[in-house]
Amino acid sequence: MTDHPHLSLTRRRFSIGAALALFASPARAAEWISFDTLYKSFGVRGFEFADRIVALKGQEVSLTGYMAPPLRAESTFFVLTREPLAICPFCQSDADWPVDIVVIYLKAETPLVSAGAKIIVSGRLEVGSWTDPDSGFVSQIRIADASYRRV
Amino acid sequence: MKTWTALGVGLLGLVATGAQAQTIYPISRAEILAGSKFDFKVEFPGAPAQGAVKVTINGQDPAIALGQSAKFVEKEDGGDLSAYWIRGAQISKPGAYIVEASLGDKKATVKWEVFGTPQRKAKNVILFVGDGLSVPHRTAARILSKGIVEGKYNGELAMDEMPHMALVSTSGTDSVVTDSANAMSAYTTGHKSCVNALGVYCAKNKSTLDHPKVETIGELAKRRNGGMSVGVVSNSEIEDATPAGMVSHTRRRADFNDIVKMFYDVKPDVILGGGSPNFLAKSTPGSKRTDEDDYIKKFEADGYKFVSTKQEMQAAAKAGSSKVLGLFNTGNIDGALDLKILKKGTVSKFPDQPDLVEQTKAALDVLSKNPNGFMLMVESARIDKYAHSLDAERTIYDTIMLDNAVKAAKDFVANRDDTLIIVVGDHAHPVSIIGTYDDDTPGNQLRDKLGTYAEAKYPNYPAPNADGYPEKVDVSRRLAFVFGSYPDYCDLGRPYMNGENVPAVKAADGKTYVANEEYCKDPMAARRTGNLPLDANSGVHSADDLVLTAMGPGSEMFKARVDNTYVFRVMATALGLGQ
Structure with a gap:
C-alpha cells in the first residue's frame, strides 16, 4: 500500500524507453488510449482493465478527457474524466467522483487553469490500486510524469 | 405537542x-x-x-x-x-x-x-420519499400519465388518492433551506438538524462521526416490537443522503465509506440501490474504499443474498430469501426516461437494472414474511437530481415511476388494514408549470414558442403506455416546466434526448460555472443569465412547504401544517415504538 505498485516495472521500462530515445529520432510516439476502451468488463463487483491497457503499463500514452475541478489551485495532481464534471451539487470528497476516472500526476507543479476544459494528457501509464500519500485519494489507473495541452 | x-x-x-x-x-x-x-x-x-x-x-x-x-x-x-x-x-x-x-x-x-406512544396501530410502515418532490411534479406527472381533458383529469395518481394530507415545512436548525441529509434525518429521527447532517446534532466536534447522535427509525424498528424487518430502497447510490438517513450518524453526508459500515452495523433486511464502489475492497478495480474491507462479502457472510440485476433480485425474492443486498449500478440507477424509453445514461453498461417499482415489489415480498412487521423506506431519488440539472422531462418521468411504486404498495395493502403508507418529498425545488412550448407557433426564438394562458392549450403527448409513461417525449406541444433557480445556461425548451442535461460547466478560473456551450449552438436555445451565485453549477432547493399524502392506520394524524419532524412522530406512534 505504501509502496508504489509498479515502480520497478516502471523504472525498467523507463530505462528501455530512455535508451530508445537516445538512438531513435524522433522519439517514439505515445500510444493513444481512450475512456471507451479502458475496460474489458465493468460491473457492480468491480471491473477489469482491457488487455491492451494492461499491456501498455509503464509505457507512454495519450488520453483525451476533461480536467476536473482540482482539489488545489496549484498541484501536480488532478483527475481526468470522460465528460465535463458539473453535476455534483454536494461534491465534498472522492466518494462523489465517477468510477471511470484517470488520475494525472504532472511532471511539475502547475497552475491548473484548464479546469473544465477538454485536454490531451500524455505520460506514463500506471495501472493498479494506489493511494495518494498526501490526499489519501485512491486510484486504479494513472498517467504519471504527465504533461497536457488544451484541445 | x-x-x-x-x-x-x-x-x-x-x-x-x-x-x-x-x-x-x-x-x-x-x-x-x-x-x-x-x-x-x-x-x-x-x-x-x-x-x-x-x-x-x-x-x-x-x-x-x-x-x-x-x-x-x-x-x-x-x-x-x-x-x-x-x-x-x-x-x-x-x-x-x-x-x-x-x-x-x-x-x-x-x-x-x-x-410516549399509545398502543401500536400499524404492523408496517412504508415511507415513500420523492426526493425534491414538489407540487408541480405531482401536477406534471398527473398530466402526462393520466391525461387531462377540458380541465378534468382522466384518472388519479396513486399518491394523490389518499384520505389524509398535510403541509410539511422543512427548514433545519441552521438554515431556512435544507438538503436531503438534514431533511431525511428529520423523518428518521424526529429531530431537526443542519445541512449535510444525518442522525446527529451539529455540535463543534472535529470528527464528523463524533457529533451527538439521535436514534434512527431503522435502528428503533430493529430493536423494538420484537425485532421488525427494515428495508431501504432507492434508485440513487445507497450511501446517498436519503437512504443513508435510515441508519446513519454523521455530520457529513459525503462519508460514504463510513455509511456503508453503518448499513452493515444496523443490517436492514433489504438494501436495494446503486453505489457499489464503496462496498468493494480498495484493491478491487472500481473500488472507492480506502480500506481492504469487502462489504459485499461481509453481508454475504451474514446470510444476505447479494444480487446485481433485476433478474437476480426477483429470483431471490421468489426463492424466499429473508435478507437481500442488491446493488445494480456503480453510480445511480438510471432514471425512468432512460431506463424505459430512451435507453441513454448507463443503460448499455447495466442492461438489467430494476426500476423502483420492481425494487418495491421485491422488498415487500421479502419484508412481509416477518410476523413482527416491517419499516420500509422507498426513495425516488432522481426527481431531485434531474431538478438540479434542469432536466424537466426526466424529473417528471421519475415522479411517474414513484407513483407506480406507490401503486405497488397500495396493491400490497389492498386486502389488509395494517400498513401506514406515507408519500412525501424531503424538500422542494423551485419548479413550476407556466404553459406549453409549441413548435408550430411562428417565431425563431424559444420565447416565441411559449404559449401562456389560453395560448398554452394542452400538451400533445401520446396516451401513456400501461405503466403510465408516454412513449414519445419530444412532442410538438409540450409542458413548459420551468426552474426558478439556475446558473448561466442555455435553455432548449425541449427534452434532452441524448442524456441528462448538463446546464453549466466549470469556467477557466476553476471556481465559477459558465453555460455549457454544447446546447448554446442550438438555433432555438435561449441563453439565460444565472440568478444563482457564480459558483453554482445547477439549480438549488427551495424552502417551500411540501404536500404529504397518507393512508392506513395512523395516517389520520396528518392534517394542517406540520414540521418534517412530525412525520417521525406519526410513524413512531403508529408502530408503538415508544412503548
Whole structure:
C-alpha cells in the first residue's frame, strides 16, 4: 500500500524507453488510449482493465478527457474524466467522483487553469490500486510524469 | 405537542446571557421518543474545569433522568470548549424535561418533550420519499400519465388518492433551506438538524462521526416490537443522503465509506440501490474504499443474498430469501426516461437494472414474511437530481415511476388494514408549470414558442403506455416546466434526448460555472443569465412547504401544517415504538 505498485516495472521500462530515445529520432510516439476502451468488463463487483491497457503499463500514452475541478489551485495532481464534471451539487470528497476516472500526476507543479476544459494528457501509464500519500485519494489507473495541452 | 410550545419555550432559550452561552443538545423544543437513544451533550465555551459547571435535568443530576452518569471532557478536541457528555441516554417516562447548564452567572435552559406512544396501530410502515418532490411534479406527472381533458383529469395518481394530507415545512436548525441529509434525518429521527447532517446534532466536534447522535427509525424498528424487518430502497447510490438517513450518524453526508459500515452495523433486511464502489475492497478495480474491507462479502457472510440485476433480485425474492443486498449500478440507477424509453445514461453498461417499482415489489415480498412487521423506506431519488440539472422531462418521468411504486404498495395493502403508507418529498425545488412550448407557433426564438394562458392549450403527448409513461417525449406541444433557480445556461425548451442535461460547466478560473456551450449552438436555445451565485453549477432547493399524502392506520394524524419532524412522530406512534 505504501509502496508504489509498479515502480520497478516502471523504472525498467523507463530505462528501455530512455535508451530508445537516445538512438531513435524522433522519439517514439505515445500510444493513444481512450475512456471507451479502458475496460474489458465493468460491473457492480468491480471491473477489469482491457488487455491492451494492461499491456501498455509503464509505457507512454495519450488520453483525451476533461480536467476536473482540482482539489488545489496549484498541484501536480488532478483527475481526468470522460465528460465535463458539473453535476455534483454536494461534491465534498472522492466518494462523489465517477468510477471511470484517470488520475494525472504532472511532471511539475502547475497552475491548473484548464479546469473544465477538454485536454490531451500524455505520460506514463500506471495501472493498479494506489493511494495518494498526501490526499489519501485512491486510484486504479494513472498517467504519471504527465504533461497536457488544451484541445 | 403544541401545548408546551405555548408555555413560553421561546423565552426559556433566551435565559442564557452573553454571546458565548453554553449549548445544549438535544436543542430546545426537541421532541424525543420515550425510550429512544440519544447523546446528551453540553458545550461550555472557554474550556472551564468540571468543578465550574453545573448541569441539571428537572433540577436533578442528569444521571437520574438519563440512567447513566456523565463524562466531562476538558478542552474537547484541543479546542476552547469543555464538553459534558452522556452518550446513549434514554428517557422512558413521557413528559416535559427542563435542562439547565450553568457556568458562573451564565445559564442556558432548554426544554424537551418526551413523548410516549399509545398502543401500536400499524404492523408496517412504508415511507415513500420523492426526493425534491414538489407540487408541480405531482401536477406534471398527473398530466402526462393520466391525461387531462377540458380541465378534468382522466384518472388519479396513486399518491394523490389518499384520505389524509398535510403541509410539511422543512427548514433545519441552521438554515431556512435544507438538503436531503438534514431533511431525511428529520423523518428518521424526529429531530431537526443542519445541512449535510444525518442522525446527529451539529455540535463543534472535529470528527464528523463524533457529533451527538439521535436514534434512527431503522435502528428503533430493529430493536423494538420484537425485532421488525427494515428495508431501504432507492434508485440513487445507497450511501446517498436519503437512504443513508435510515441508519446513519454523521455530520457529513459525503462519508460514504463510513455509511456503508453503518448499513452493515444496523443490517436492514433489504438494501436495494446503486453505489457499489464503496462496498468493494480498495484493491478491487472500481473500488472507492480506502480500506481492504469487502462489504459485499461481509453481508454475504451474514446470510444476505447479494444480487446485481433485476433478474437476480426477483429470483431471490421468489426463492424466499429473508435478507437481500442488491446493488445494480456503480453510480445511480438510471432514471425512468432512460431506463424505459430512451435507453441513454448507463443503460448499455447495466442492461438489467430494476426500476423502483420492481425494487418495491421485491422488498415487500421479502419484508412481509416477518410476523413482527416491517419499516420500509422507498426513495425516488432522481426527481431531485434531474431538478438540479434542469432536466424537466426526466424529473417528471421519475415522479411517474414513484407513483407506480406507490401503486405497488397500495396493491400490497389492498386486502389488509395494517400498513401506514406515507408519500412525501424531503424538500422542494423551485419548479413550476407556466404553459406549453409549441413548435408550430411562428417565431425563431424559444420565447416565441411559449404559449401562456389560453395560448398554452394542452400538451400533445401520446396516451401513456400501461405503466403510465408516454412513449414519445419530444412532442410538438409540450409542458413548459420551468426552474426558478439556475446558473448561466442555455435553455432548449425541449427534452434532452441524448442524456441528462448538463446546464453549466466549470469556467477557466476553476471556481465559477459558465453555460455549457454544447446546447448554446442550438438555433432555438435561449441563453439565460444565472440568478444563482457564480459558483453554482445547477439549480438549488427551495424552502417551500411540501404536500404529504397518507393512508392506513395512523395516517389520520396528518392534517394542517406540520414540521418534517412530525412525520417521525406519526410513524413512531403508529408502530408503538415508544412503548
